[in-house]
Structures are given as structure tokens and as C-alpha cells.
Amino acid sequence: xxxxxxLLQKEFKQxxxxxxxxxxxxVAPLIQLLVLPLAADxxxxxxxxxxxxxxxxxxxxxxxxxxxxxxxxxxxxSPADYSTAFKDIxxxxxxxxxxxxxxxxxxxxxxxxxxxxxxxDAINGVKAGLGTGxxxxxxxxxxxxxxxxQNPASGIKPFPVIEAVNSNxxxxxxxxxxxxxxxxxxxxxxxxxxxxxxxNIVREKELGTIEQINVTPIRKYQFILGKLxxxxxxxxxxxxxxxxxxxxxxYGIPISGGSGVLFAYTAVYLIAMLGFGxxxxxxxxxxxxxxxxxxxxxxxFVLMSGLFTPIESMPGWAYxxxxxNPVTWFVEVMRMIVLKxxxxxxxxxxxFVTIGFALLFNSxxxxxxxxxx
Amino acid sequence: MKLLAMRSQFFTFVWKEFLxxxxxxxxxxxxxxxxISQIILFGFALTxxxxxxxxxxxxxxxxxxxxxxxGKFEAGSQFIVLEQQANPEDIEAAFKAGDxxxxxxxxxxxxxxxxxxxxxxxxxxxxxxxxxTASTVSGYAASIIAGYNAELAADSMLPYPVNAEVRMIYNPxxxxxxxxxxxxxxxxxxxxxxxxxxxxxxxxxxxxxxEVLLVSPFNPFLVIISKAIPYLLLSIINLSVxxxxxxxxxxxxIHGSITLLYLISIIFIVAxxxxxxxxxxLTSTQQTAMLVxxxxxLVPSMLFIGFMFPIENMPVPLQLFSNIVPAKWYYIxxxxxxxxxxxxxxxxxxxxxxxxxxxxLLGINFSIFKTRLS
Numbered sequence: 072x073x074x075x076x077x078l079l080q081k082e083f084k085q086x087x088x089x090x091x092x093x094x095x096x097x098v099a100p101l102i103q104l105l106v107l108p109l110a111a112d113x114x115x116x117x118x119x120x121x122x123x124x125x126x127x128x129x130x131x132x133x134x135x136x137x138x139x140x141x142x143x144x145x146x147x148x149s150p151a152d153y154s155t156a157f158k159d160i161x162x163x164x165x166x167x168x169x170x171x172x173x174x175x176x177x178x179x180x181x182x183x184x185x186x187x188x189x190x191x192d193a194i195n196g197v198k199a200g201l202g203t204g205x206x207x208x209x210x211x212x213x214x215x216x217x218x219x220x221q222n223p224a225s226g227i228k229p230f231p232v233i234e235a236v237n238s239n240x241x242x243x244x245x246x247x248x249x250x251x252x253x254x255x256x257x258x259x260x261x262x263x264x265x266x267x268x269x270x271n272i273v274r275e276k277e278l279g280t281i282e283q284i285n286v287t288p289i290r291k292y293q294f295i296l297g298k299l300x301x302x303x304x305x306x307x308x309x310x311x312x313x314x315x316x317x318x319x320x321x322y323g324i325p326i327s328g329g330s331g332v333l334f335a336y337t338a339v340y341l342i343a344m345l346g347f348g349x350x351x352x353x354x355x356x357x358x359x360x361x362x363x364x365x366x367x368x369x370x371x372f373v374l375m376s377g378l379f380t381p382i383e384s385m386p387g388w389a390y391x392x393x394x395x396n397p398v399t400w401f402v403e404v405m406r407m408i409v410l411k412x413x414x415x416x417x418x419x420x421x422x423f424v425t426i427g428f429a430l431l432f433n434s435x436x437x438x439x440x441x442x443x444x
Numbered sequence: 445m446k447l448l449a450m451r452s453q454f455f456t457f458v459w460k461e462f463l464x465x466x467x468x469x470x471x472x473x474x475x476x477x478x479x480i481s482q483i484i485l486f487g488f489a490l491t492x493x494x495x496x497x498x499x500x501x502x503x504x505x506x507x508x509x510x511x512x513x514x515g516k517f518e519a520g521s522q523f524i525v526l527e528q529q530a531n532p533e534d535i536e537a538a539f540k541a542g543d544x545x546x547x548x549x550x551x552x553x554x555x556x557x558x559x560x561x562x563x564x565x566x567x568x569x570x571x572x573x574x575x576x577t578a579s580t581v582s583g584y585a586a587s588i589i590a591g592y593n594a595e596l597a598a599d600s601m602l603p604y605p606v607n608a609e610v611r612m613i614y615n616p617x618x619x620x621x622x623x624x625x626x627x628x629x630x631x632x633x634x635x636x637x638x639x640x641x642x643x644x645x646x647x648x649x650x651x652x653x654x655e656v657l658l659v660s661p662f663n664p665f666l667v668i669i670s671k672a673i674p675y676l677l678l679s680i681i682n683l684s685v686x687x688x689x690x691x692x693x694x695x696x697x698i699h700g701s702i703t704l705l706y707l708i709s710i711i712f713i714v715a716x717x718x719x720x721x722x723x724x725x726l727t728s729t730q731q732t733a734m735l736v737x738x739x740x741x742l743v744p745s746m747l748f749i750g751f752m753f754p755i756e757n758m759p760v761p762l763q764l765f766s767n768i769v770p771a772k773w774y775y776i777x778x779x780x781x782x783x784x785x786x787x788x789x790x791x792x793x794x795x796x797x798x799x800x801x802x803x804x805l806l807g808i809n810f811s812i813f814k815t816r817l818s
Binding site for chain 1: 728759
């Protein structure tokens with residue numbers, strides 16, 4: 072126990088000696104947590120629409136103003152022909168083109184039907200799909216209006232219409248920060264935890280100071296605990312600051328569930344991630360090696376966590392990878408406890424899986440760590 | 445004669461750096477393995493499309509119309525439909541346990557209302573704790589209902605006068621790889637370049653060999669250049685592998701000029717390498733350099749390239765900030781060349797900005813490189 076205390080003293084001294092590192096460890100994650108949620112809004116709105124109106128009749132103008140009145144579209148231009156409009160798509164100024172052919176009004180009266188032409192930049196398929204869907208909805212409403220005018224007497228809608236009433240649970244105002252802040256905090260804690268332990272141990276290896284420890288009677292577990300405990304404390308501090316300081320005070324996100332459960336989970340999670348970093352460092356000889364391995368895994372952890380892109384639509388094998396990714400579980404727990412107010416029973420599985428990760432990474436690392444080089 | 449000597453000196457230094465890089469087999473393996481495995485993994489896995497959302501339909505009507513509507517939901521690949529007459533508490537509990545993503549409630553008397561009043565309501569409940577998914581999924585549900593409405597209108601005696609023909613440009617099958625792969629290419633190239641160079645100078649500072657280099661008659665600026673050259677070559681090899689994989693494995697053909705793509709990619713690689721060198725110049729230990737790269741750059745660079753979240757949705761200050769991210773411009777350029785098949789004239793502005801940034805980044809490197817030890 073006394074040995075451990077001395078080791079802890081040494082580690083803390085080392086951490087506090089390098090002020091530059093200390094600033095990066097604490098400030099970088101919190102600033103990102105403050106700023107990045109604002110940059111992660113995926114809602115499809117304000118689509119840029121170029122309208123080519125060959126008709127220029129009352130009907131076409133009515134349709135256009137109906138489209139402009141919605142939140143979905145911003146009419147960015149109304150050139151005279153399609154090829155000019157297409158230039159806007161090429162340069163990325165516009166997402167969709169609506170072309171209204173000449174004689175809209177006449178054709179409606181004479182033939183009772185008229186085709187419009189929509190072209191969408193489908194590089195982002197979801198954007199294009201939803202954008203054309205919204206346009207079609209507006210056109211359908213336009214049709215209903217026309218039909219009502221033809222047959223104004225009844226007061227009943229001329230043909231059956233199903234109205235969809237939307238309600239968004241847990242986040243009624245669809246505030247994107249509510250989702251991104253807890254999720255990003257999970258990501259940043261992951262990066263802090265694993266990077267600190269990776270770099271610290273391999274640094275001692277590279278500088279040769281690990282030799283000095285190896286020749287002392289310090290036991291393996293004491294050395295490892297001496298390394299992990301300070302980083303665990305730092306991780307928990309950042310988590311607390313992020314959750315209350317940034318999440319609650321700045322973004323006003325209350326924790327709907329029990330914060331006790333959340334902290335207990337995070338405590339276990341951090342042990343897992345510190346163990347992961349430790350594991351990487353047992354396999355590397357230089358900091359460069361350790362960093363490139365850490366980079367590799369962290370990129371996968373971040374992008375395959377379901378925070379930025381949905382994981383349900385990934386192919387089966389990729390979905391398996393997301394389930395082997397500790398971050399996936401943490402992001403989900405954050406979402407469940409902070410936003411939905413889920414209780415321990417709801418996240419029991421996540422808890423056990425994370426304990427499994429912690430045991431796996433740490434015992435693997437301990438077995439692989441040798442006191443002789 | 446002097447110039448010749450300098451040239452041979454320079455090549456000796458480049459060769460030294462090459463040996464350094466080649467000697468560390470584990471790092472080398474990562475430098476090549478990382479782009480290859482990640483372009484495949486992310487290329488297949490990342491999508492903003494949402495398939496297989498778990499949808500609970502609580503059908504209190506159980507009539508012809510409600511069954512028809514449920515059929516529409518079951519038809520596509522967007523939803524996995526679970527049909528169950530659930531009360532609000534059950535639905536709430538299912539959301540909390542994370543069992544469902546979306547619920548649709550069809551009230552009793554649905555068909556009757558449609559038949560007699562020509563108007564019926566269904567309720568859509570989404571789990572907006574993930575608003576990104578929620579808005580997309582409720583958009584899907586709304587367009588399924590709109591489609592059903594259009595059918596009902598067509599069935600009714602009244603004509604359905606205005607309709608629209610839709611054409612999807614550039615990506616008629618709406619594959620998400622078309623959107624994501626160019627972004628992933630930009631991200632991987634950027635990060636691998638930063639990863640390689642950010643330790644290069646600080647490593648020599650830390651181990652003390654930088655002192656030896658600086659007291660030698662060798663021009664200190666050539667030290668920087670000779671450090672960057674092996675990594676530039678490695679990155680060009682990586683670029684080629686990445687492009688081959690995205691064409692042959694991910695099925696994303698290059699519609700524009702390959703030469704142009706290479707030239708601009710090399711500009712971008714030089715910019716990214718310079719960024720890494722700046723980190724290396726400014727820090728005093730490898731540990732700090734790596735923390736800056738991993739903790740400071742990893743997540744922000746993912747967001748500001750603009751391939752996952754649209755930049756036009758960001759608040760204005762962040763939109764302005766995104767303009768100084770070289771990877772954002774590179775992403776626009778490769779999308780234009782690879783997918784849209786555009787030539788240089790269409791991307792002149794973006795290319796000029798990227799080239800300008802590269803010059804600035806290189807200039808910063810030369811001006812902050814310390815030729816003396818403090």
C-alpha cells in the first residue's frame with residue numbers, strides 16, 4: 072500500500088509538472104464539447120431549390136410561393152432555362168431543380184393533368200430522397216387546393232386525406248445539442264482515457280525509465296495501479312465538468328435518470344478504456360508505434376459508435392463490429408440515462424458488457440506486460 | 445560544385461529519413477494498414493440512410509384501411525414493423541428500454557373517418573433523444589403516408605392534376621457510398637499525414653539528435669523538407685491504394701480526370717503534412733504532439749470536412765471557421781472530380797484556396813522552425 076502511495080505521488084508530480092499537457096488534457100475536450108455539438112445538426116431543412124418557371128402564370132406563381140412558405144426550401148434562383156439551373160447543381164449552390172413547363176394553367180384546364188420536372192443532386196441520397204418527398208407533399212397539397220376550388224360547396228375535403236401528427240418523445244423541440252452533448256462527452260472521455268494511458272507507459276519504455284522501476288521490488292499490479300489511478304481521476308473530473316459544467320450549465324441538459332448509475336457506469340467504463348490504452352502500450356516499443364495503433368482504433372471507435380451515423384443500417388458484419396466497440400455502449404447509456412431517464416434495469420446489459428471489456432483489456436494487458444524487457 | 449555537394453547532402457538526408465521510416469516495421473505496417481482497412485470498413489459501413497428502424501404500429505382500428513397502410517410500412521426496407529395494440533405507457537416503456545425507434549398509432553374508426561369525413565389522423569411518435577435519426581425516420585413515415593394519400597386520391601373520382609417526374613442526378617441508385625467515400629478519403633489522408641509528421645521533428649528534439657543536425661553545416665530548412673519527402677511518397681502510395689479500393693471494392697468510379705485528381709491530392713497531402721510538422725515544431729515532447737493530434741484534431745476534423753453533417757446547418761461562426769479547414773475544400777474538390785466529373789475550370793476557386801492554404805502552412809513551418817536550441 073505504501074509503495075502504491077509513493078508511485079501515485081510520482082505520477083501526480085509528473086502530470087502536474089508539464090503544464091502544457093495539463094491544459095491540453097482538460098481544456099481541449101471541454102472546448103470541443105462546448106463547440107462541436109453546434110456543428111452536428113443533421114436535420115434536412117433549408118434545402119436550396121432552383122426554380123425554372125417556363126409558365127409564369129398565376130398557377131405556377133402560386134405553387135412557387137407555396138413552396139417558399141415552408142421551412143424546407145430556400146429558393147436560391149429562378150433562371151430562365153434548365154442548363155443554367157444545372158450549373159447551380161454542379162457548383163453545389165443548389166440541391167434541387169423544379170422545372171415548370173409552359174402551359175401549366177392551360178393544360179390543367181384542358182387535359183386536367185400536368186407533369187412537373189424535379190431534378191435532385193443525389194450525391195447525398197437521404198437529402199435528395201427527403202427533399203423530393205417534401206416537394207411531392209407540397210404538390211399534393213396544391214392539388215387538394217385546386218380540387219377544393221373546383222368543388223367548393225361541400226366543405227368536406229374532396230378526397231380522403233390522412234394527416235400525420237408528429238410528436239417527438241424525450242426531446243420535443245428536436246434540440247440537437249441534447250443528443251450530441253452527452254454523446255460527444257462519451258467520445259472525448261474515451262479518447263482522453265485511452266490516449267493518456269497509452270502514451271504514458273510507452274514513454275517510460277522509450278526513455279528507459281521503466282527499467283529503473285523494473286529493477287525495484289515494485290510489483291506488477293502496483294505499477295499498473297499507480298499508472299491507472301491518476302488517469303482514472305482525471306477522466307472522472309473531465310466527465311463531471313463536461314456533464315454538469317457544459318451539459319447542464321451551458322446547454323441546460325438535465326440528467327433525467329439517476330446520476331449515481333451514470334457515474335458508476337462511467338467509472339467502470341474508464342477502467343476499461345485505461346486498460347485498453349495500457350494494452351496498446353504493452354505491444355509497442357516507441358510512442359510513434361503506440362500512437363499509430365491508438366489512432367487506428369480510436370477512429371474506428373468514434374466512427375462506428377452510432378453517434379454520427381446510424382448503426383442499424385450497416386451491413387451485418389459491420390454491425391457486429393459496432394457491438395464490439397465499447398463506445399457504442401457508452402453512447403447508448405448516456406442517451407438512455409441522461410435523455411430518457413432509464414434506470415439501472417434498462418442498462419443492466421450495457422453494464423455487464425462494459426465490465427467484460429474492463430476485465431478483458433486489463434487482464435490481457437497485465438498478462439502481456441513483462442517486468443523484463 | 446557547392447550546389448552539387450548540397451544536392452548530394454540533401455539526398456543523403458532524405459535517405460536517412462527513409463531508413464528511419466522503414467526501420468520501424470510496426471509503424472510502417474500501421475501507416476499502410478490503417479488506410480486500407482479503414483477505407484473498406486468505413487466505405488461499407490458509414491451511411492446516413494436509415495434502414496431497419498424498429499417501428500411499433502399500434503392499430504386500434506383493425507379495419508381495411510389501417511391494414512392497407514400497415515402493408516405500405518412493411519413493404520420497404522426502412523422499417524421492421526411490430527404490430528401490437530399498445531397503450532401509451534407500453535410505448536413509453538418500449539422507448540425507454542430502447543426496443544423501438546418509432547411508433548405509429550392508428551386510432552379506432554380510422555376507415556370510417558376516411559370514408560365519411562374524408563379525413564383521418566394517425567400519430568407518429570419518434571425517439572427524439574437521437575434527433576438526427578428521428579427527423580429522418582419521421583420523414584420516411586410521412587412520405588409513406590403521403591404516398592398512400594396519393595393512391596387514395598388517384599382512386600377517388602377526382603383527377604390528380606399536377607404530378608412530378610423526379611430525376612436523381614449523379615447518383616440514381618442513391619448509394620450512400622457516393623457521399624461518404626470522398627469524405628472518408630479526405631479524412632484518412634489528413635489524419636495519416638498528421639500522424640506521420642507530428643512526431644518527426646519533436647522526436648529528434650526529445651532524443652537530442654536535433655542538436656547534432658543543427659550544428660552540422662546542412663541548411664536547417666532542408667531538414668524539414670527532407671523529413672517530409674519520405675512521408676509524401678508514402679502518402680502518394682496510400683492515395684493510390686485508397687483510390688483503387690474505392691473504385692474496385694466500393695464501386696465508386698472516377699468520372700473526371702485522374703491526373704487532376706492526383707495533382708490536387710498531392711497539394712492536399714502537402715498541406716496535411718505541413719500541419720503535422722507545425723504541431724511537431726511547436727511542441728517539446730512527443731507526448732504533447734500526440735495529445736494535440738489525437739485529442740485536439742481527431743473529432744473536429746471529422747465534423748468540419750462536412751461529409752457527415754451539412755456545413756450549412758452550422759451556426760455562422762462555425763461556418764466561417766470551416767473555411768479555414770483545408771480538408772473541407774479538398775472534399776468539395778474530390779466530390780466534383782470523382783462523382784460529378786467536372787474539370788479544373790469548375791473547381792478553380794476551391795483549388796486556388798487549397799493551394800493558398802498549403803503555401804501559408806509551409807510558410808508557417810519555415811518561420812517557426814527553431815534553428816537554435818533554447
